[in-house]
Amino acid sequence: MKLSQYFLPILKEVPAEANIISHQLMLRCGMIKQTTAGIYSWLPLGFKVLKKIEEIVHDEQIKAGHIPMLMPTIQPAELWQESGRYDDYGKEMLRINDRQDRNYLYGPTNEELITDIFRSNVSSYKDLPLTLYHIQWKFRDELRPRFGVMRGREFYMKDGYNFDLNEKEAIDAYNRHFVSYLRTFNRMGLKAIPMKAETGPIGGNYSHEFLVLANTGESTVYFDKTLLDMDTGQGKLDYYQNTDIKKVVESFTTPYARTEDTHDANIFLEVPEERRIESKAIEVGQIFYFGTKYSEPMNAYVVNPDGQRVPVHMGSHGIGVSRLVGAIIEASHDERGIIWPEPVSPFFAGLINLNHRDEECLRVCDKVYEELGTNGIEILYDDTNERPGAKFAKMDLIGLPWQIVVGPKGVAEGKIELVYRSTGEATLLPLEEVIKKISTAYKALVKD
Amino acid sequence: MKLSQYFLPILKEVPAEANIISHQLMLRCGMIKQTTAGIYSWLPLGFKVLKKIEEIVHDEQIKAGHIPMLMPTIQPAELWQESGRYDDYGKEMLRINDRQDRNYLYGPTNEELITDIFRSNVSSYKDLPLTLYHIQWKFRDELRPRFGVMRGREFYMKDGYNFDLNEKEAIDAYNRHFVSYLRTFNRMGLKAIPMKAETGPIGGNYSHEFLVLANTGESTVYFDKTLLDMDTGQGKLDYYQNTDIKKVVESFTTPYARTEDTHDANIFLEVPEERRIESKAIEVGQIFYFGTKYSEPMNAYVVNPDGQRVPVHMGSHGIGVSRLVGAIIEASHDERGIIWPEPVSPFFAGLINLNHRDEECLRVCDKVYEELGTNGIEILYDDTNERPGAKFAKMDLIGLPWQIVVGPKGVAEGKIELVYRSTGEATLLPLEEVIKKISTAYKALVKD
Numbered sequence: 061m062k063l064s065q066y067f068l069p070i071l072k073e074v075p076a077e078a079n080i081i082s083h084q085l086m087l088r089c090g091m092i093k094q095t096t097a098g099i100y101s102w103l104p105l106g107f108k109v110l111k112k113i114e115e116i117v118h119d120e121q122i123k124a125g126h127i128p129m130l131m132p133t134i135q136p137a138e139l140w141q142e143s144g145r146y147d148d149y150g151k152e153m154l155r156i157n158d159r160q161d162r163n164y165l166y167g168p169t170n171e172e173l174i175t176d177i178f179r180s181n182v183s184s185y186k187d188l189p190l191t192l193y194h195i196q197w198k199f200r201d202e203l204r205p206r207f208g209v210m211r212g213r214e215f216y217m218k219d220g221y222n223f224d225l226n227e228k229e230a231i232d233a234y235n236r237h238f239v240s241y242l243r244t245f246n247r248m249g250l251k252a253i254p255m256k257a258e259t260g261p262i263g264g265n266y267s268h269e270f271l272v273l274a275n276t277g278e279s280t281v282y283f284d285k286t287l288l289d290m291d292t293g294q295g296k297l298d299y300y301q302n303t304d305i306k307k308v309v310e311s312f313t314t315p316y317a318r319t320e321d322t323h324d325a326n327i328f329l330e331v332p333e334e335r336r337i338e339s340k341a342i343e344v345g346q347i348f349y350f351g352t353k354y355s356e357p358m359n360a361y362v363v364n365p366d367g368q369r370v371p372v373h374m375g376s377h378g379i380g381v382s383r384l385v386g387a388i389i390e391a392s393h394d395e396r397g398i399i400w401p402e403p404v405s406p407f408f409a410g411l412i413n414l415n416h417r418d419e420e421c422l423r424v425c426d427k428v429y430e431e432l433g434t435n436g437i438e439i440l441y442d443d444t445n446e447r448p449g450a451k452f453a454k455m456d457l458i459g460l461p462w463q464i465v466v467g468p469k470g471v472a473e474g475k476i477e478l479v480y481r482s483t484g485e486a487t488l489l490p491l492e493e494v495i496k497k498i499s500t501a502y503k504a505l506v507k508d
Numbered sequence: 509m510k511l512s513q514y515f516l517p518i519l520k521e522v523p524a525e526a527n528i529i530s531h532q533l534m535l536r537c538g539m540i541k542q543t544t545a546g547i548y549s550w551l552p553l554g555f556k557v558l559k560k561i562e563e564i565v566h567d568e569q570i571k572a573g574h575i576p577m578l579m580p581t582i583q584p585a586e587l588w589q590e591s592g593r594y595d596d597y598g599k600e601m602l603r604i605n606d607r608q609d610r611n612y613l614y615g616p617t618n619e620e621l622i623t624d625i626f627r628s629n630v631s632s633y634k635d636l637p638l639t640l641y642h643i644q645w646k647f648r649d650e651l652r653p654r655f656g657v658m659r660g661r662e663f664y665m666k667d668g669y670n671f672d673l674n675e676k677e678a679i680d681a682y683n684r685h686f687v688s689y690l691r692t693f694n695r696m697g698l699k700a701i702p703m704k705a706e707t708g709p710i711g712g713n714y715s716h717e718f719l720v721l722a723n724t725g726e727s728t729v730y731f732d733k734t735l736l737d738m739d740t741g742q743g744k745l746d747y748y749q750n751t752d753i754k755k756v757v758e759s760f761t762t763p764y765a766r767t768e769d770t771h772d773a774n775i776f777l778e779v780p781e782e783r784r785i786e787s788k789a790i791e792v793g794q795i796f797y798f799g800t801k802y803s804e805p806m807n808a809y810v811v812n813p814d815g816q817r818v819p820v821h822m823g824s825h826g827i828g829v830s831r832l833v834g835a836i837i838e839a840s841h842d843e844r845g846i847i848w849p850e851p852v853s854p855f856f857a858g859l860i861n862l863n864h865r866d867e868e869c870l871r872v873c874d875k876v877y878e879e880l881g882t883n884g885i886e887i888l889y890d891d892t893n894e895r896p897g898a899k900f901a902k903m904d905l906i907g908l909p910w911q912i913v914v915g916p917k918g919v920a921e922g923k924i925e926l927v928y929r930s931t932g933e934a935t936l937l938p939l940e941e942v943i944k945k946i947s948t949a950y951k952a953l954v955k956d
Binding site for chain 2: 065090104110127129134136152154159164173176180181182187194213
């Protein structure tokens with residue numbers, strides 16, 4: 061994409077309404093524009109990041125054997141009256157009357173709707189296990205929306221629902237979500253730590269939240285430092301080897317890790333002092349097992365192998381897709397701007413022409429832009445007539461992983477500069493080398 | 509995907525509430541489930557089709573140089589009061605009050621919101637031309653929602669907006685949309701005919717609707733038969749060669765083609781009788797040029813090359829993404845079920861095992877499933893223990909382009925059957941031949 065043809069409204073000033081760095085940077089980079097309190101338009105650059113995050117979430121869910129679908133944003137009140145949550149949910153639920161004065165709401169979550177779909181179509185244990193999920197806009201009418209897209213009112217969320225014959229199998233599904241979530245966040249360059257959590261308005265028996273450490277987080281968390289060094293590995297995983305998956309979950313749930321809601325200072329003291337960490341953090345996902353809390357009142361029963369009708373066991377599992385855009389920025393930026401992890405970066409590399417009047421510079425830029433483009437690599441080419449300093453500052457601000465800098469001096473020597481945004485490391489290389497290096501890095505990314 | 513692990517709730521009966529064939533077939537195939545009047549959940553099979561259509565729309569828009577972004581579903585009333593449409597829009601607008609009793613609405617379209625984004629960020633002719641678009645859920649509170657997803661209340665739409673310095677350049681953008689829309693529908697296997705249209709609540713000077721012929725269409729259309737044989741060609745198109753693009757538009761707008769709203773019986777009589785066609789049709793897209801209708805009241809001005817502030821010229825352009833799912837089925841089905849055009853088919857091929865107890869059949873099915881899967885081809889493998897007749901009927905109903913049939917008799921001879929759904933043509937071929945044929949057909953599709 062040539063910047064002269066793009067829509068990237070960079071703000072020079074730090075917007076007064078933004079208190080945290082991700083909100084400031086998203087506004088400055090022209091990623092979002094507030095429509096009204098807690099509701100945002102995703103401008104082209106922000107939309108690209110949102111889509112990349114969405115695709116990673118889809119991909120990891122499908123790898124875990126979960127089935128994508130899509131429920132609507134508007135739901136009838138009747139379903140929530142059946143579960144008993146219509147009155148319980150309180151003022152955060154956006155209630156709506158249509159032209160015929162029937163009662164609806166803008167879905168804040170989908171336990172009722174998915175349970176209705178399940179009970180209308182499934183009646184035998186033979187169709188289990190089943191996990192359905194969707195990624196859809198939700199609404200929670202927060203009294204004080206804040207922190208930009210991190211605590212907006214209209215937000216984009218992945219929510220998935222498992223249906224199982226009994227508690228044991230539902231816990232298998234819980235564990236599958238646990239591990240797939242770790243992998244999902246890991247692929248976005250995030251270190252997310254699972255922590256024992258309270259269940260809140262979703263209800264239920266077990267719950268874990270996934271938290272990303274960041275000074276600006278709303279939550280305070282307490283955990284054993286060993287968790288920082290753990291991961292789920294890179295290889296292929298069979299999510300239906302339940303014993304193996306359970307072992308991964310156990311390894312992550314054995315060290316102490318709790319949010320302020322579940323924190324127990326006495327147990328925490330048993331962790332050796334040098335490994336005790338207290339930090340601020342941002343919640344990016346949460347999983348729940350809640351047994352028959354919805355299936356019983358809503359009559360979602362299946363016939364079991366003994367011919368008896370039993371209520372199905374369920375859990376629900378959420379990832380804050382729009383919130384992740386902010387969380388990633390909170391976790392990955394410096395004083396000059398954002399540092400995008402490659403898998404979620406809006407473009408893979410930026411191309412800066414230091415002298416748009418120099419024919420050789422133009423020729424080399426066009427060549428880099430075309431050759432990389434032919435390989436499917438997305439390049440943001442700053443072909444404007446701004447001065448070099450402004451171009452560098454802008455490219456650092458929007459934080460693409462690689463910067464390719466073409467100037468008259470280097471070009472005279474047959475060289476261009478390749479800069480790695482996260483370290484600032486810059487090397488002067490022949491054109492072909494730069495194209496090769498970028499192509500290799502891109503191939504390594506796409507292979508994952 | 510193995511059917512035993514999928515969620516595909518096939519209905520045996522034709523649902524009573526569905527009056528038209530696409531609605532009946534979508535319900536029978538387990539593509540959608542009605543949540544409440546005019547609001548649907550997209551079950552896994554339906555969601556896959558919706559996504560494929562969405563991707564084609566994105567792809568063709570990007571080829572035309574238009575920039576994707578995303579606006580929220582909920583909009584503040586103030587913006588619509590500025591344009592004067594808040595009162596004009598009537599009861600089809602879903603009006604919403606939040607917990608603090610502020611006025612919002614669920615966007616039925618986005619002229620106001622995009623104009624607000626434009627005026628906040630663009631002030632010079634140098635940033636033009638600019639076309640921004642998004643694909644987002646909309647709501648129109650129809651009094652009588654009907655025809656399934658073809659006239660729902662919550663629906664998925666691509667809407668794009670061009671901003672130009674003057675009428676001439678805005679018409680270039682109009683023409684660009686005209687041609688890119690023809691290509692978009694063509695890629696979905698549809699013959700869409702552009703017809704002179706009225707502008708309705710969007711307003712403006714010019715408008716064309718794109719209509720697909722179908723006996724069940726709501727509109728009556730009148731056109732010159734020559735239009736049926738015209739297309740935009742297959743080659744690469746430079747959308748910014750305005751004169752070339754204009755010629756394509758002129759070739760499509762010269763023959764008579766009008767909806768009942770704009771029909772003129774006297775002019776129609778000038779078409780030679782054997783070429784006069786009257787038909788029912790379904791509207792799948794519409795484009796508008798409306799000049800300064802929104803930019804003037806909403807103060808969206810730019811400085812022109814002479815230093816004067818002038819209101820920007822605009823148009824808006826819509827494609828009914830969710831409606832297209834129904835429209836494609838209306839245009840492509842037979843008495844046994846849907847016949848998906850390859851580019852929008854939920855899976856590329858179906859695989860039927862005629863005897864799930866036969867080890868050779870199982871082995872061959874697994875081999876076909878894995879080899880095609882490795883090439884990225886999506887296969888729906890009916891591995892259930894239903895009888896062959898039921899499997900054939902189900903596969904015909906959901907209408908995947910290719911069916912691969914594995915039975916004990918053929919396998920004993922080293923052969924399996926390949927059936928082309930649209931013609932019913934069946935050939936018995938060696939396994940390797942079938943894999944090669946399917947792979948070749950798939951490659952031809954992906955190349956486009």
